Amino acid sequence: MLFRSLLPHWSSSRILELGSGTGFLGLALSRTVSHWTFSDQLPSLPLVLKNVRKNGVPGGAQDVRELDWLAESRDWREGRRREDDEWDVVLACDCIYNPSLSVPLAQTIEHFARQGTVVLVVSELRDPEPLEVFLRAWLELGWRVARVGFGEEEREGIGAGQFVVWAGWREGEAGV
Numbered sequence: 001m002l003f004r005s006l007l008p009h010w011s012s013s014r015i016l017e018l019g020s021g022t023g024f025l026g027l028a029l030s031r032t033v034s035h036w037t038f039s040d041q042l043p044s045l046p047l048v049l050k051n052v053r054k055n056g057v058p059g060g061a062q063d064v065r066e067l068d069w070l071a072e073s074r075d076w077r078e079g080r081r082r083e084d085d086e087w088d089v090v091l092a093c094d095c096i097y098n099p100s101l102s103v104p105l106a107q108t109i110e111h112f113a114r115q116g117t118v119v120l121v122v123s124e125l126r127d128p129e130p131l132e133v134f135l136r137a138w139l140e141l142g143w144r145v146a147r148v149g150f151g152e153e154e155r156e157g158i159g160a161g162q163f164v165v166w167a168g169w170r171e172g173e174a175g176v
Contacts, residue, residue, distance in 0.1 A: 013088035016112055018067065018105070019095040023048040027055050030062050037087075039067035073107035081111065089118050096123040102134035109168075110141045119143070119168035131164070143168040 013033045017026050020038035030036035036057075038048050048064050056062050075081075090112055096102060109119055121138075123131060139145060148165040 009088070014086065015089045015091055016085070016087040018069070018090065018092040018108060020044070020048050020064075021094075023051040023064075025091075025093050026062065027051060030057055034061065036062045037085075038062065038064045041068055042066050067108070069101060069104040069108040072111050073104035076107045076111035085112065086114050087112055087117055089120060091120045091122075093120075093122045094124055096121070096130050096134050097126055099130040099133050102130045103137045106134055106137035106141060109138065113170075115170070117169075119166075120148075121166045121168065123164050125162050125164055135166075138168060143170065 011032060011034070014035045014037075015026075015030075015033050016037045016039065018039055020026055020040045021044060023038050026036045026038050038052060040048060045064060045066060052062055052064055090109055092105065092109070095105060113119060121134075125131070135145070145166050145168045148167050
């Protein structure tokens with residue numbers, strides 16, 4: 001129910017994926033949305049570009065861009081905000097593993113989120129420290145966050161509780 005109330009218009013959404021890695025998630029889901037933007041650090045982009053070119057959606061429904069969380073969080077702290085992009089969803093999947101990047105990730109999310117943006121964060125439960133640092137930083141920025149639950153059968157299918165899925169939004173936004 002929470003997912004549907006936060007993302008009622010998934011098919012017409014513009015998605016920014018932070019830390020795209022190989023691009024697998026975006027390639028799997030980009031056909032279900034209006035536009036998908038893959039982002040990662042410069043050294044990861046050749047693999048993402050290769051995979052998008054080989055498997056992408058024709059017609060420009062995808063793009064790839066360099067995005068460094070340390071630079072984006074610095075820009076956010078200095079009040080430099082990008083005005084050229086509006087995202088319905090900001091997605092970070094399996095990006096939280098280094099405590100020194102947890103706060104910059106939260107600040108990067110803040111940097112790209114606009115009124116009505118929904119944020120989905122999915123993480124493997126490896127080490128609790130980076131998750132706690134990230135969640136604390138994200139909440140301190142004023143986000144309302146809920147853990148997205150799964151029924152018993154689905155929980156077994158994604159690793160018996162080895163992953164967490166959080167949805168974030170601003171109070172009074174996204175129909176919640």
